[in-house]
Amino acid sequence: MSRIYNFSAGPAAVSESVLEKARDEMLDWNGSGMSVMEMSHRGKEFVSIAEKAEADVRELMGISDQYKVLFLQGGATSQFSMVPMNLLQGKQKACYVNTGAWSKKAIKEAKTHCDVHLSASSEGDNFTSIPAVDSWDIAQDAAYLHYTSNETIGGVEFQSIPDVGGLELVADMSSNILSREIDVNKFGVIYAGGQKNMGPSGIALVIVREDLIGNVVAGAPSMFDYKNHADAGSMFNTPPTYSWYLMGLVFEWIKEQGGVAAIEAQNIRKASKLYEAIDSSSFYANPVEVASRSRMNVPFTLADSALDAEFLSGTKQAGLVTLKGHRSVGGMRASIYNAMPEQAIDALISFMVEFEKTKA
Numbered sequence: 523m524s525r526i527y528n529f530s531a532g533p534a535a536v537s538e539s540v541l542e543k544a545r546d547e548m549l550d551w552n553g554s555g556m557s558v559m560e561m562s563h564r565g566k567e568f569v570s571i572a573e574k575a576e577a578d579v580r581e582l583m584g585i586s587d588q589y590k591v592l593f594l595q596g597g598a599t600s601q602f603s604m605v606p607m608n609l610l611q612g613k614q615k616a617c618y619v620n621t622g623a624w625s626k627k628a629i630k631e632a633k634t635h636c637d638v639h640l641s642a643s644s645e646g647d648n649f650t651s652i653p654a655v656d657s658w659d660i661a662q663d664a665a666y667l668h669y670t671s672n673e674t675i676g677g678v679e680f681q682s683i684p685d686v687g688g689l690e691l692v693a694d695m696s697s698n699i700l701s702r703e704i705d706v707n708k709f710g711v712i713y714a715g716g717q718k719n720m721g722p723s724g725i726a727l728v729i730v731r732e733d734l735i736g737n738v739v740a741g742a743p744s745m746f747d748y749k750n751h752a753d754a755g756s757m758f759n760t761p762p763t764y765s766w767y768l769m770g771l772v773f774e775w776i777k778e779q780g781g782v783a784a785i786e787a788q789n790i791r792k793a794s795k796l797y798e799a800i801d802s803s804s805f806y807a808n809p810v811e812v813a814s815r816s817r818m819n820v821p822f823t824l825a826d827s828a829l830d831a832e833f834l835s836g837t838k839q840a841g842l843v844t845l846k847g848h849r850s851v852g853g854m855r856a857s858i859y860n861a862m863p864e865q866a867i868d869a870l871i872s873f874m875v876e877f878e879k880t881k882a
């Protein structure tokens with residue numbers, strides 16, 4: 523068997539030890555004689571798996587009892603609707619910050635529910651920076667302010683939590699959750715799809731402060747009401763049990779790594795190396811303003827885009843795959859989430875240096 527280094531933006535690489543554990547437990551979880559996939563979600567075995575996953579993520583992120591932690595279906599995209607449906611609570615307006623492709627999708631969806639007040643946008647510089655927070659136009663009569671903490675496609679990341687006065691803060695953390703330490707208490711809602719930093723797709727982790735639950739818009743489908751999921755411990759209907767279990771294995775793995783602070787230190791090291799390799803060459807370039815660069819998604823271009831195909835076939839031969847940039851940005855994109863080992867970044871940098879020598 524040979525495993526390659528997968529730089530995919532999502533679904534993305536999962537730590538090998540997590541996959542091995544899932545493999546070892548596949549046919550018989552913990553002496554139950556069953557796969558987790560086959561278990562009743564209400565049986566004591568699965569309930570113990572579910573509770574452990576929640577306890578571990580609470581510990582990792584320092585989530586207080588004031589918050590519910592929900593394991594929901596529909597990915598992060600369903601949250602684009604669930605957030606306005608649950609948080610507007612009679613108000614007509616919500617503030618959004620537009621920093622790229624994922625913000626845009628959240629905004630488009632929100633517009634079907636309320637007036638979107640655009641507090642800031644970096645569209646003018648082609649989404650290569652985070653607009654300075656003191657320049658934001660914040661409507662204090664809005665129900666909440668939504669931002670995307672890491673733009674997976676553009677490779678732009680907030681380096682700190684914006685201060686928005688008294689407004690409820692909502693963040694789509696799909697592509698940087700658990701990659702850096704954050705203060706959960708500053709948020710009304712945090713949500714993230716699983717497939718970037720937490721394992722499988724199709725499941726979303728939603729952290730919502732309890733007092734925001736219970737005022738869903740009239741006529742909302744019951745699956746879109748946080749209260750139904752919160753009251754039922756995320757078992758309002760049959761949850762994605764196997765994905766929940768895998769997420770739990772990822773949380774255990776992060777704990778084994780020393781927790782979020784230790785993972786963050788690794789992420790800083792990994793990203794710095796790659797940006798340094800890009801910046802120290804005149805052959806490679808990253809378009810993002812230095813202070814807004816993502817530690818998770820690193821887009822870069824070659825001096826001559828005619829060499830892109832050769833770069834991609836060469837990296838593939840070297841066991842470095844899924845480096846092709848998003849079609850809207852072009853060039854390359856290396857997604858280097860928590861599970862990407864530092865050796866993979868070293869291997870990519872070595873390839874880049876050699877490639878440049880033969881082409882520049």
Ligand SMILES: *Cc1c(COP(=O)(O)O)cnc(C)c1O
Nearest residue numbers: 597598599624674694696697715
């Ligand atoms: C991937 C991603 C999404 C969409 O997630 P789905 O699980 O496909 O719904 C939303 N926001 C961000 C920032 C993402 O990276």
